[in-house]
Amino acid sequence: MAASTRRRANPALPTLDLVQKLSETVAVSGDEGPIRRLVIEAITPHVDSVTVDALGSVLAVKAASARSSGRAGRGRGERVMLAAHMDEIGFMITGVDSEGALRFDVVGGVDDRQWIGKPVWIGPERVPGVISAAPMHLLNSERRLTVVRPATLRIDIGAASEKQARTWVTVGQRGTFASSFSLIGSARRPTTLRGKALDDRLGVATLIELLQGERYACDLCAAFTVQEEIGLRGAKVAAYAFDPAVGFALDCTPASDLPPSAVEGENTRYNTRLGAGPALYVADNYTVGDRRLLSYLEHTAEAHGINVQRRQPGGGGTDAGAIHRSRGGIPSLSISVPGRYLHGPLAMARVADWRGSVDLMRAALTEWPGLRAMRAA
Amino acid sequence: MKQLIQKLTEVYGPSGHEDAVRDLVRAEIQGLADSVTIDPLGNLIAIRKGKGRGGRKVALAAHLDEIGLIVSHIDARGFVRVTNVGGVRPLYAAGGRVRFTNGAIGAIGVETRRERPDHIPTLNDLYVDFGVARAADVPVRVGDVGAFMGAFTVLPGGRVMSKSLDDRAGVAVLIEALRRLKTSPHEVAFMFTVQEELGLRGAGPAAFTFEPEIVLAVDVTATGDTPNGARMAVALGAGAAIKAKDTGLLVDPRLRDLLVKRATEARLPYQLEVLEGGRTDAAEMQLARGGAVAGCISIPCRYVHAPSEVVDLGDVEAAVGLLVATLSKPIEL
Numbered sequence: 001m002a003a004s005t006r007r008r009a010n011p012a013l014p015t016l017d018l019v020q021k022l023s024e025t026v027a028v029s030g031d032e033g034p035i036r037r038l039v040i041e042a043i044t045p046h047v048d049s050v051t052v053d054a055l056g057s058v059l060a061v062k063a064a065s066a067r068s069s070g071r072a073g074r075g076r077g078e079r080v081m082l083a084a085h086m087d088e089i090g091f092m093i094t095g096v097d098s099e100g101a102l103r104f105d106v107v108g109g110v111d112d113r114q115w116i117g118k119p120v121w122i123g124p125e126r127v128p129g130v131i132s133a134a135p136m137h138l139l140n141s142e143r144r145l146t147v148v149r150p151a152t153l154r155i156d157i158g159a160a161s162e163k164q165a166r167t168w169v170t171v172g173q174r175g176t177f178a179s180s181f182s183l184i185g186s187a188r189r190p191t192t193l194r195g196k197a198l199d200d201r202l203g204v205a206t207l208i209e210l211l212q213g214e215r216y217a218c219d220l221c222a223a224f225t226v227q228e229e230i231g232l233r234g235a236k237v238a239a240y241a242f243d244p245a246v247g248f249a250l251d252c253t254p255a256s257d258l259p260p261s262a263v264e265g266e267n268t269r270y271n272t273r274l275g276a277g278p279a280l281y282v283a284d285n286y287t288v289g290d291r292r293l294l295s296y297l298e299h300t301a302e303a304h305g306i307n308v309q310r311r312q313p314g315g316g317g318t319d320a321g322a323i324h325r326s327r328g329g330i331p332s333l334s335i336s337v338p339g340r341y342l343h344g345p346l347a348m349a350r351v352a353d354w355r356g357s358v359d360l361m362r363a364a365l366t367e368w369p370g371l372r373a374m375r376a377a
Numbered sequence: 378m379k380q381l382i383q384k385l386t387e388v389y390g391p392s393g394h395e396d397a398v399r400d401l402v403r404a405e406i407q408g409l410a411d412s413v414t415i416d417p418l419g420n421l422i423a424i425r426k427g428k429g430r431g432g433r434k435v436a437l438a439a440h441l442d443e444i445g446l447i448v449s450h451i452d453a454r455g456f457v458r459v460t461n462v463g464g465v466r467p468l469y470a471a472g473g474r475v476r477f478t479n480g481a482i483g484a485i486g487v488e489t490r491r492e493r494p495d496h497i498p499t500l501n502d503l504y505v506d507f508g509v510a511r512a513a514d515v516p517v518r519v520g521d522v523g524a525f526m527g528a529f530t531v532l533p534g535g536r537v538m539s540k541s542l543d544d545r546a547g548v549a550v551l552i553e554a555l556r557r558l559k560t561s562p563h564e565v566a567f568m569f570t571v572q573e574e575l576g577l578r579g580a581g582p583a584a585f586t587f588e589p590e591i592v593l594a595v596d597v598t599a600t601g602d603t604p605n606g607a608r609m610a611v612a613l614g615a616g617a618a619i620k621a622k623d624t625g626l627l628v629d630p631r632l633r634d635l636l637v638k639r640a641t642e643a644r645l646p647y648q649l650e651v652l653e654g655g656r657t658d659a660a661e662m663q664l665a666r667g668g669a670v671a672g673c674i675s676i677p678c679r680y681v682h683a684p685s686e687v688v689d690l691g692d693v694e695a696a697v698g699l700l701v702a703t704l705s706k707p708i709e710l
Contacts (some may be wrong), residue, residue: 282520288393329418329582
């Protein structure tokens with residue numbers, strides 16, 4: 001219960017400021033620089049080494065406490081990799097029309113219906129724009145019911161000409177939904193986070209906080225990965241470089257838990273539920289969670305009074321999908337903060353679920369017994 | 378051979394829960410290999426050292442796992458919603474039985490779509506009925522895994538029928554080849570892999586560790602010999618299938634031709650195989666590290682991924698013979 005009992009009584013958590021900064025930064029897959037700078041600044045005083053690999057992931061090592069590393073033979077001092085991805089979904093500017101409107105291609109998985117009419121930020125300077133949408137009184141009923149494909153949409157940045165648009169943005173720049181971060185609930189005890197890119201800036205914030213803490217019973221190999229949203233690319237080479245004994249992906253996963261309409265009956269496909277604690281993965285589309293790690297985290301959660309839920313098995317994937325198949329095989333597990341409306345302009349997550357994931361991982365690393373000492377679930 | 382296959386199919390082992398199959402294989406190969414290890418993902422690797430000169434590093438792979446179901450939700454009335462572990466065909470699953478890791482058995486029901494009587498069921502339409510009256514009595518929880526039931530049976534024509542002949546038939550071939558292989562110039566790794574049905578996940582890391590020069594998967598393949606079946610030149614009872622191509626592998630023609638040559642010399646029945654939808658562990662193993670020459674010996678199998686898969690024991694025998702003949706001699710490509 002380390003973090004929750006030591007929490008200061010002043011408005012919210014100090015790390016919430018960091019979450020806000022992380023959430024409001026634009027860092028679409030392949031262009032993670034702005035987040036990378038924040039990460040390096042936040043962790044450098046607290047780690048033994050920090051490097052940026054060839055793909056752009058930040059790799060940091062916090063060695064085990066001296067007491068633990070001396071007992072490596074008993075499984076302590078093991079190399080434990082934690083990965084959180086820096087990138088977010090968004091788009092890339094692919095062209096400028098003669099009228100100064102911008103064409104774009106989608107980066108990562110976004111429902112076509114999400115784009116139309118939304119405000120966006122482009123590039124590191126967050127040039128504001130809006131995705132074009134005709135007002136409804138100009139649309140006939142058929143067009144109103146048609147999904148408009150992103151290929152036919154344009155981003156309007158208020159430029160009067162192609163020439164002017166090209167002075168504000170360049171082809172190849174990335175952008176994403178323009179959403180400012182906010183907290184819901186009392187100022188002292190906010191209950192809910194609301195912002196873009198909580199997937200996976202909450203994981204990034206967790207990993208930063210874990211690195212800022214005391215040393216653990218294992219070597220903490222932290223990977224802030226790139227290009228997760230377009231195929232787990234950064235994690236693949238990060239795991240190869242770290243060659244850890246086990247891997248964890250810290251991510252965000254959808255909660256589709258609002259009650260369905262009366263016609264549908266019971267909601268049987270919610271993936272996760274908000275407020276039920278961090279979600280542990282039995283299996284998703286890319287990974288079968290290692291049963292020893294799952295059991296260890298479930299037991300650790302129970303011993304510390306931390307709520308956890310099992311994510312419904314099914315689709316989706318995290319960096320664990322790349323990590324576990326690296327080298328000769330690396331037992332891996334994913335743990336996610338549930339969030340509603342992920343991969344859209346504005347997600348919502350519960351503060352308690354996120355804090356639960358920090359508390360759980362801190363306890364798990366502090367008490368790390370070594371993989372050999374764990375029993376399969 | 379028949380008894381070995383029966384024993385192997387009767388063991389429970391959906392992807393990620395291969396423990397019991399691995400234990401059985403380990404017992405069956407005791408004393409036959411120079412080393413036996415279990416790697417980080419759970420692959421069982423038995424290595425036979427080569428004798429004499431000119432040997433290569435050869436990896437053989439057959440997968441321990443079978444397809445199954447995994448619990449996703451338990452509804453208020455105690456019906457258990459599930460999703461797939463591997464390539465489950467809802468049509469094959471509906472009306473069958475499923476056994477979970479803790480031994481609990483349930484019936485697989487299908488939502489009756491009164492408004493669409495001709496609807497082909499999808500995974501979302503399936504549920505498991507444990508015969509309980511309320512949710513509190515359901516013997517499983519979200520994340521628990523089950524395997525289809527389908528007892529090993531000898532059909533009147535002599536062919537055998539069971540669940541999980543994919544790939545316990547292949548596992549049996551590897552075990553039997555290890556038993557019969559007297560001397561080989563090659564260092565051979567007999568790899569019994571995990572999580573093949575989920576996307577060949579175990580084999581790649583296993584190959585990374587062993588660093589083979591040549592890899593051969595032994596797995597089942599579809600056939601084209603059933604009424605209105607696929608257009609495919611593979612038939613049950615026509616011998617071991619020497620793969621030329623599937624979705625993940627173009628077999629090196631030198632290796633393919635060598636297998637054909639060995640089959641011919643040993644007068645073993647064989648057929649050439651092109652599989653248009655499907656992959657085997659060889660597809661991943663060929664890509665480990667700097668790459669390996671890859672091939673595959675397939676066992677023709679009808680109704681793959683149904684609880685009643687059917688194979689011909691003559692084809693299985695031919696596969697064993699072909700492996701032993703190939704490994705007993707130098708492999709010059």
